[in-house]
Amino acid sequence: MPTYKHPRPSVTVDVVVFGYDGGQTLKLLLIQRGGEPFKGQWALPGGFVDMDEDLEVSALRELEEETGVKDIYVEQLYTFGQPGRDPRGRVISVAHYALVNLGNHPTNAASDATRADWFSLDELPELAFDHAGIIDLATARLRAKVRYQPIGFELLPEAFTLGELQRLYETVLGVPEFNKRNFRTRILKTGILEEVGKQENVAHRPALLYRFNEARYRKLVDERDSAVLRRALDFEL
């Protein structure tokens, strides 16, 4: 079918899946390679793109095949094409990144020969190929993006407290702790959160539960009121 007479590289997709469970660090989903090269070593989930398959679809398919994780937010990150990055020949990889809440998408047993597991972002094992570099880029992108897009909501359960949201920001950005009062004021001022209830059975004053209001977010972006948003999410302290 293809009529070009040029040599063709192989094309793969890889997925950097960030997970959050409310704790002190972000988690990363890795698989242990079942075959050569790098057999037995940990790597990003991913694989070859089918000939009639969109890239993002391909990434989601490989992710589900190798880890069981599905129905998640995924986005293209960067394409790595340096000659020599794969010992077997020219392989160009379209890297993606994805965000999940570990509660909604519980640890998934691997399907076939490969094993899958979650690792703390600051305690990663040695990685196959150039995957360490891909993860570095994904982490930088996540930190940058969290400042001007309410992307972090993918990492939380449907309903969450402002305290949980603040802890998430602190974890993602790796900063010590910022001022509670000001965090609340900024976030609530945007109007992208809506109340959905109240905590129960907690050993302290029950917090209000919020949900991300996507409609109101889109309206803000469209109305060019996005400055409000950017300022509100752009935490320094």
Next chain:
Amino acid sequence: MPTYKHPRPSVTVDVVVFGYDGGQTLKLLLIQRGGEPFKGQWALPGGFVDMDEDLEVSALRELEEETGVKDIYVEQLYTFGQPGRDPRGRVISVAHYALVNLGNHPTNAASDATRADWFSLDELPELAFDHAGIIDLATARLRAKVRYQPIGFELLPEAFTLGELQRLYETVLGVPEFNKRNFRTRILKTGILEEVGKQENVAHRPALLYRFNEARYRKLVDERDSAVLRRALDFEL
């Protein structure tokens, strides 16, 4: 050499080159296709990736071959891989975008069969493949990026006045005109500009000429003082 037994798509690079000449609109560098498909139609410069060539190198090589433009700032944009985007088969294109000042990189005669020319961004001809979509994405990215990175300096000559810089921002963002006083205060406060002289032979008070101080910019980014920067570049008015 490659040992994978999967079918392989073709891989190309395309480059969206934005040019600025101090005028009211941004320009875009296009080539007229010499062969099928889409023969005679306008398209982005680009072509097939060589087997032992990095993607960015490939983009710069194709750009120079087809338009003569070289030695410019280029960056990866997004990878387009939808099946059917090329009538001849599966072709995945790694799109890049680049910024040039038209004064420094004068209109370049095309080398071989293809013709190259600059078009106003708001008066583009009909485009081959999915190139119109690629350009849309590049434009959105440029507008977004100009707000938190001093990327616009690539579009100006070495030395420029604050008035020219302001006109550039107004052009890129497509806003009417913002307040001169406040623009100056914000930009100068960052310290990323340094004086390099003064205009001569102009029919009005000569403006101070400035140059982008990259060292100081890097220092700001590293020092996490980047909030200063972001706020300074994030124009709303």
Next chain:
DNA sequence: ACAAAAGTGTTATCCTTACACCCATGC
């Protein structure tokens, strides 16, 4: 002298920051 663009002073207002304090719940 005039046009044209550069460059400055100033103020009211809003936003950010910082710190102290009160509230509701389970044990």
Next chain:
DNA sequence: GCATGGGTGTAAGGATAACACTTTTGT
């Protein structure tokens, strides 16, 4: 009643927006 987080009041200082004004050059 104490520990634990949730939630609020507020005031000082800094940044922003808006407007009017002065300056310097070529013609």
